[in-house]
Amino acid sequence: MKNKKFIYSVIIPTVVFMFIFIVIPIGIGLAISFFNYNPLRDNNAFVGFENFVKLLKDKEFLVAMKNTFVFVFGTVFLNICLSLALAYFISRFKSNKVRSLFRMIFFLPCIAPVVATSVVFSRSIFPTDTGLLNMGLNALGLGSVNWLGDPNVLMISVIVYTLWVDVGYNIILFSAGMDGIPNHIYEASDLDNTSEFRKFFKITLPLLGRTFQFVLVQTLISHFQMFAQFSVLILKDGSKNSGLVLSRYIYKTAFEHKDMGYASAVSLVLFIIIMILSFIEQKKTQVDWEY
Amino acid sequence: MKKDIKISKMIRIVCLVVFSLLFLAPYFWMLSNSFKSTSEILLEPQHLLPTKFTLAGYIKVLTKSPFFRWLLNSLFITIIDTVVILFTSSIIGFVLSKYRFKLRKTMFYIILLTMMVPATAMMIPNFLLISTLGWYDKLIALIVPTFFNAFGIFLCKQYIDDLPKELFESAMLDNASDLKIYFKIVLPSIKPAIGSLAIFTFLALWNDYLTPLIMLNSAKNMTLPLALSFFSAQHMSDLSATMAAASLIMIPASAIFILFQNQFIKGITMSGMK
Numbered sequence: 001m002k003n004k005k006f007i008y009s010v011i012i013p014t015v016v017f018m019f020i021f022i023v024i025p026i027g028i029g030l031a032i033s034f035f036n037y038n039p040l041r042d043n044n045a046f047v048g049f050e051n052f053v054k055l056l057k058d059k060e061f062l063v064a065m066k067n068t069f070v071f072v073f074g075t076v077f078l079n080i081c082l083s084l085a086l087a088y089f090i091s092r093f094k095s096n097k098v099r100s101l102f103r104m105i106f107f108l109p110c111i112a113p114v115v116a117t118s119v120v121f122s123r124s125i126f127p128t129d130t131g132l133l134n135m136g137l138n139a140l141g142l143g144s145v146n147w148l149g150d151p152n153v154l155m156i157s158v159i160v161y162t163l164w165v166d167v168g169y170n171i172i173l174f175s176a177g178m179d180g181i182p183n184h185i186y187e188a189s190d191l192d193n194t195s196e197f198r199k200f201f202k203i204t205l206p207l208l209g210r211t212f213q214f215v216l217v218q219t220l221i222s223h224f225q226m227f228a229q230f231s232v233l234i235l236k237d238g239s240k241n242s243g244l245v246l247s248r249y250i251y252k253t254a255f256e257h258k259d260m261g262y263a264s265a266v267s268l269v270l271f272i273i274i275m276i277l278s279f280i281e282q283k284k285t286q287v288d289w290e291y
Numbered sequence: 292m293k294k295d296i297k298i299s300k301m302i303r304i305v306c307l308v309v310f311s312l313l314f315l316a317p318y319f320w321m322l323s324n325s326f327k328s329t330s331e332i333l334l335e336p337q338h339l340l341p342t343k344f345t346l347a348g349y350i351k352v353l354t355k356s357p358f359f360r361w362l363l364n365s366l367f368i369t370i371i372d373t374v375v376i377l378f379t380s381s382i383i384g385f386v387l388s389k390y391r392f393k394l395r396k397t398m399f400y401i402i403l404l405t406m407m408v409p410a411t412a413m414m415i416p417n418f419l420l421i422s423t424l425g426w427y428d429k430l431i432a433l434i435v436p437t438f439f440n441a442f443g444i445f446l447c448k449q450y451i452d453d454l455p456k457e458l459f460e461s462a463m464l465d466n467a468s469d470l471k472i473y474f475k476i477v478l479p480s481i482k483p484a485i486g487s488l489a490i491f492t493f494l495a496l497w498n499d500y501l502t503p504l505i506m507l508n509s510a511k512n513m514t515l516p517l518a519l520s521f522f523s524a525q526h527m528s529d530l531s532a533t534m535a536a537a538s539l540i541m542i543p544a545s546a547i548f549i550l551f552q553n554q555f556i557k558g559i560t561m562s563g564m565k
Contacts (some may be wrong), residue, residue, distance in 0.1 A: 006469035010386045011398070014379075014439060021436045022405050025416035032415070039419065086310060089303045104552050105311045108318070111548045112541040113498040113516040119523045120321045120537050123530055130333060130530075132320045164314065169559065176560035196299040225411040228500040232520055247411045254415050255505065264415050271412040278407040 029264055037261035044261070051265035061266060063241045064249040067155065071245055072223045075159045075166075079219060082163060083170035088200055090171070091178040092186075103175060107168035114165060118232035121161045122148060126233075148235065151242035158243060161229055166222075170215050177211030178204060217281040221274055227251065246270045321541070325349070325534035332530045348535030352522070355532075358539070360511055361518040368433050368514060369496045376440045376492050377485055383439070384447025385477050389459065399448070406441040410501065418505050432506040433514070437496070443488050450484040451477060487558030497544065515540050 033051055037044045055061050090102045109117060125132050126147035134144040147157040181204065189199050205212070227247040234243040244252075246266060254263035324332050325348050327341040352358055387399055417436065418427075426432040458480065462472050478485070503517040513521060519540055523533045548555055 003469045007386055007390050007392050010382055011392070014383055015398070017439050018401070018405070021420070021439070022408075025413055025420050026408060027416075028419055029413065029416035032419075039422070086307065089307050092300075092303060100552065100556070102307055102311065103556060104549065105314055107552075107556070108545055108548065109314065111494065111544050113500065113519070113544075115498075115500045115516040115520050116537045116540045117317065119519055119533060120317055123523065123533055124320055124324050124332075125317055129335065130337060132316060135337060164317070172556055172559045196303070221409075225409050227411060228516075231500075231504075250411065250414065251504075255418075260415050260419075267412040267415060271409060274409045274412070275407060 029267060032261050033264035033268055035261045037264070038258045039260060040258055047261070051262050054262065055265055055269070060241060060244065061249065064244045064246050064266075065269075067241075067243065068224065068245040068247075070155060071159065071162075071226075072220060074155075075162050076216070076219050076223055078159065078163055079167055079170060080216060083167045083174055083215075084205075086167070087171045087174035087178060088204055091175055091204075099175070103168075103172060106171045109165045110168040114228040115232055117165055118161065118229045121164075122233045122235065126157055126161075148233065151240040154234065154243045158229060158233055161233060162223070162226065165229070166219075170219060173211060173215050174208070177208045181207045214281070217277055221277050221281075224270065224274055224277075318541075318545075321534050321537055324530060325538045327531055329529055329531040332534075345531075348529075348531035348533075349539070351526075351529070351532040352536045352539060356518075356522055356536075357511055358518075358536075361513055361515050364430060364512060365497060365515045368430060369493055371434055372437050372496050373489055373492045375438050376443050377489055379439050380443030380488060381447045381478060381481060381485060382473060383444045384449075384451050385473055387444070388448045388451040402441045402444055406445065414501060414505050417502075421506055427506065428508040428512055430512060433502055440492065443492065446484055446488055447481060450481045454480050483557075483561065486554060487561050490555055490558045494544070 032044075034046060034048060035044045036047045036050075086102075086106060090099050093099050093102075124130070128134060128144055128146050128149065131147065133147065137144060145153060147153055185203055185207075186199065189203060194202070225247055226245070230243060230245055230248045231251070234248075246269070250263050250266050250270065253266065254260045323340055326344050326346070328343065328345050328347060331338075331341065331343065387395060387402075421427055421432045421436070424432075426435075454477075458476055459472065462476055467475070498516060499514075500516045500520070503514045507513055507517060510518070510521065519536055522536050526532050
């Protein structure tokens with residue numbers, strides 16, 4: 001097919017649009033990380049690499065960096081374990097209806113806006129006196145925990161919330177992968193009286209191959225960018241910044257302190273982390289497309 | 292032997308039921324609290340169900356806040372954007388897949404690259420661009436910049452790549468116009484891709500918090516997620532109203548999901564998207 005007019009009438013608007021709303025903003029973002037940029041000021045000095053040098057000495061940035069890694073690797077590790085286990089349990093049911101009922105329950109939190117569920121968690125699940133979580137702990141004879149007020153517990157609370165809200169996606173993706181594993185393999189192992197544990201590690205996990213890699217990298221990428229729950233759950237962060245992560249630090253620096261040049265330098269760090277992860281995924285998926 | 296299998300099956304079921312209850316509990320608690328009065332929520336010990344059922348929280352949200360305005364803002368933005376994204380993604384995917392022209396590959400790679408750029412890293416330049424255009428605190432700031440969706444183009448292109456040649460050959464013999472081929476052949480053949488893309492764009496736009504937070508300022512222009520955080524900050528002490536607002540925002544999407552869950556789940560697995 002070769003109608004030039006048609007090609008141009010689709011391609012030209014696309015290119016123009018991409019240029020205005022994607023290419024130019026990326027350029028602006030890169031450029032202002034070399035300026036001491038404040039949108040409210042008329043004169044913004046070019047400072048070269050000063051913003052990047054400042055990063056290395058900025059205690060808040062280093063705390064945010066550390067917290068981001070603790071949050072991402074902690075949550076993603078738990079998320080993968082939990083979603084693999086639950087997806088496996090679900091996939092072992094023969095009835096389609098039962099399987100979709102359980103998948104639906106675990107996916108339900110993914111549907112709602114993160115802000116809405118964060119508000120519910122911060123106002124009625126985590127509060128020390130009236131929260132559901134402590135009511136449950138007390139009923140089990142355990143003491144109350146100050147989920148959002150204690151800086152040592154804060155990150156755990158955010159991780160608990162994030163697991164609740166996000167595990168459903170991976171359950172669905174893993175379930176799809178597991179449904180692709182032929183049932184006769186399991187039937188054969190049933191005859192051999194293989195334990196569930198062995199079945200999971202010797203059959204399911206190795207045969208998940210590409211699904212596992214894909215889910216792992218995608219979950220890492222999305223968790224590095226998580227923002228809403230840090231903004232809603234953390235009411236008072238105090239001097240310890242125990243819940244400060246990169247995305248929140250960028251927002252705070254750029255929009256609360258109006259120090260956009262410096263915030264752009266932080267953005268670039270986040271951008272590089274995610275680029276590296278994306279390239280790893282591209283490489284892996286090229287090598288390992290099939291199992 | 293049989294007994295072992297039964298025991299492991301029991302463990303599996305018990306685990307799933309316990310986790311299911313844990314996962315549903317926040318929903319239950321939100322609904323329960325939304326029908327209690329705030330003084331009852333603060334009472335100790337707490338009751339699982341409201342002792343005195345009240346709609347005061349809901350009435351407060353609907354009368355003391357521009358809730359319907361927020362709902363309309365969200366609907367307006369989400370519907371326009373979803374329709375436009377479905378159109379642009381499929382037509383650009385079609386051109387990239389079936390036409391040969393200069394820079395086709397380059398263009399495709401640039402689109403792939405833009406998929407990797409994280410939204411969080413783009414918030415400052417986007418804000419500056421929107422302010423320069425004079426769109427700050429206007430709904431257009433949320434609508435226009437999302438018209439082209441790299442993931443959507445990518446998904447549609449992959450789908451159209453897989454369509455058999457024969458499908459197009461007869462149309463070519465009939466001398467059908469390009470647009471006719473797009474509407475009569477391409478669109479109907481990629482329905483599954485369009486369906487899952489529609490679900491995801493809709494959800495992503497409907498639930499987005501970061502972009503409205505940066506681009507909007509006045510209460511009347513807010514979308515629902517932003518409005519909820521604003522509302523709950525304003526009514527810090529009124530837990531009943533806050534839970535009612537959260538329920539109003541969460542329940543419609545959840546209900547739609549429960550009704551169409553099979554399509555949702557197919558969509559997620561197909562696009563493998565987050």
